[in-house]
Amino acid sequence: METRILNIEGMNLEEKAFAKLILPNGEFLLPTITGTEGENAIDIRDLRKNSGYVTYDPGFGNTASCQSSITYISEDGILRYRGIAIEELAGKATFLEVAYLLLYGKLPSDTELKNFESSILRRMALHEDLKRQFDVYPRDAHPMAILASVVSSLAAFYTDEKIGDPESVYKNATRLIAKFPTIAAYSYKKSIGHPYIYPRQDLNYCENFLHMMFNHPSCSYEIIPEVVEALDLLFILHADHEQNCSTSTARLVRSSQSNIFACITSAICALWGPRHGGANEAVINMLNSIKNEGISPSDFVERVKKKQTRLMGFGHRVYKNYDPRAKIIKDACHRLLKRLNRQDQLLDIALELEEIALNDEYFIERKLYPNVDFYSGIMYQAIGIPTKAFTVMFAIGRLPGWLSQIIEFDSDPDNKIGRPRQIYQGPNKTNYIPILSR
Numbered sequence: 001m002e003t004r005i006l007n008i009e010g011m012n013l014e015e016k017a018f019a020k021l022i023l024p025n026g027e028f029l030l031p032t033i034t035g036t037e038g039e040n041a042i043d044i045r046d047l048r049k050n051s052g053y054v055t056y057d058p059g060f061g062n063t064a065s066c067q068s069s070i071t072y073i074s075e076d077g078i079l080r081y082r083g084i085a086i087e088e089l090a091g092k093a094t095f096l097e098v099a100y101l102l103l104y105g106k107l108p109s110d111t112e113l114k115n116f117e118s119s120i121l122r123r124m125a126l127h128e129d130l131k132r133q134f135d136v137y138p139r140d141a142h143p144m145a146i147l148a149s150v151v152s153s154l155a156a157f158y159t160d161e162k163i164g165d166p167e168s169v170y171k172n173a174t175r176l177i178a179k180f181p182t183i184a185a186y187s188y189k190k191s192i193g194h195p196y197i198y199p200r201q202d203l204n205y206c207e208n209f210l211h212m213m214f215n216h217p218s219c220s221y222e223i224i225p226e227v228v229e230a231l232d233l234l235f236i237l238h239a240d241h242e243q244n245c246s247t248s249t250a251r252l253v254r255s256s257q258s259n260i261f262a263c264i265t266s267a268i269c270a271l272w273g274p275r276h277g278g279a280n281e282a283v284i285n286m287l288n289s290i291k292n293e294g295i296s297p298s299d300f301v302e303r304v305k306k307k308q309t310r311l312m313g314f315g316h317r318v319y320k321n322y323d324p325r326a327k328i329i330k331d332a333c334h335r336l337l338k339r340l341n342r343q344d345q346l347l348d349i350a351l352e353l354e355e356i357a358l359n360d361e362y363f364i365e366r367k368l369y370p371n372v373d374f375y376s377g378i379m380y381q382a383i384g385i386p387t388k389a390f391t392v393m394f395a396i397g398r399l400p401g402w403l404s405q406i407i408e409f410d411s412d413p414d415n416k417i418g419r420p421r422q423i424y425q426g427p428n429k430t431n432y433i434p435i436l437s438r
């Protein structure tokens with residue numbers, strides 16, 4: 001059998017590890033790549049060209065779509081943004097500081113952060129014409145539908161982006177971070193028939209969001225610092241999570257060189273589903289139905305084990321241990337409820353479900369632990385966010401991650417249009433039959 005080496009240009013063959021692939025048409029040596037945290041990968045870029053074979057990996061569980069220096073996560077429960085542990089950022093940084101870190105790859109100086117914050121705050125208002133777009137939605141429209149369509153409309157208002165010109169991309173990234181909370185708040189105001197509240201430059205990012213959501217011309221809303229802090233923390237914890245479904249979607253859409261608003265719209269749509277960002281809404285619906293139907297948590301877990309339903313907020317494609325974000329959110333949830341002097345029966349049910357599941361063989365065997373969504377909904381609910389808007393909250397938090405990944409994609413010399421292959425399993429060539437002969 002002939003052995004062919006793929007993609008060896010510039011390699012020191014003695015130092016490199018190779019994967020050996022034995023196929024009916026020959027043996028192939030595939031180069032390997034090792035990440036900075038020691039993850040090993042096989043570089044299959046030239047596999048099809050040289051061997052005629054493609055790889056089959058539904059759900060991409062074994063496929064690295066890029067090399068990235070933004071976020072590191074590991075099976076055993078590590079999450080770092082640009083090398084900094086989430087536990088450290090969650091206690092010390094603000095959301096906009098984290099957004100800067102993700103976007104620019106370094107922590108900002110005091111002046112850089114102030115400039116960044118002010119560039120966001122002064123862009124929070126929506127164009128008046130765009131504001132009128134909210135009038136056309138039905139009152140019970142899902143806020144994710146509104147977010148997706150208003151964000152796609154931004155492309156009609158801001159047409160100055162040039163792919164290959166990072167400055168114009170950063171400018172639109174700032175616009176998006178600025179306008180997301182306003183769009184989210186306006187969709188809520190629309191749903192309850194209240195007037196839209198303009199952002200204020202004397203409030204910070206999270207204060208502005210609460211102000212636009214809950215203030216009203218005839219009765220003012222008190223902004224509680226601990227609520228602001230809780231919201232900021234939730235946004236930090238959601239800010240990036242490497243190549244998840246919505247981020248991969250954003251990168252894929254960018255690969256066709258679509259504008260950044262189109263990329264973010266597609267990411268919002270990918271986030272919406274209950275297997276991804278929609279899980280926070282699904283968790284609260286699950287907890288409510290357990291409460292309202294008087295099901296005991298142990299009976300519910302039995303139904304899960306019989307595969308009649310899933311325990312929403314549990315399980316993760318990468319983490320096979322406690323999601324580090326869930327740990328932080330669980331503590332923050334207790335703190336927030338205490339500060340607001342609230343007892344929440346849903347929290348009690350969630351705690352009981354967790355306790356039962358973590359001690360049950362079904363969950364132990366499958367390494368299913370609470371994920372970021374298990375407790376976040378209880379916090380959003382305590383803050384006053386309607387259940388339907390939970391995934392919008394996730395989107396506000398995740399936006400800096402999506403943007404950073406798009407910016408990284410733009411500067412990647414290996415970037416090309418995303419175009420997976422398939423293995424065709426349909427009929428072989430057959431003839432068209434005229435309609436009257438079928």
Ligand code: ACO
Pocket residue numbers: 059274275276277279304309310311312313314315316317318366368371372373
């Ligand atoms: N409840 C019950 N069983 C589960 C759960 C769950 N939440 N999650 C996985 N399992 C089981 C599956 O039934 C499967 O069992 P089997 O081997 O007997 O068939 C096994 O665990 C593996 O599950 P997969 O679905 O193959 O795992 P995958 O990595 O594809 O899915 C996912 C990950 C989608 C997150 C899944 O765990 C899930 O559906 N969880 C509930 C929804 C959720 O919380 N999503 C939020 C994820 S985090 C995020 O996006 C923010």
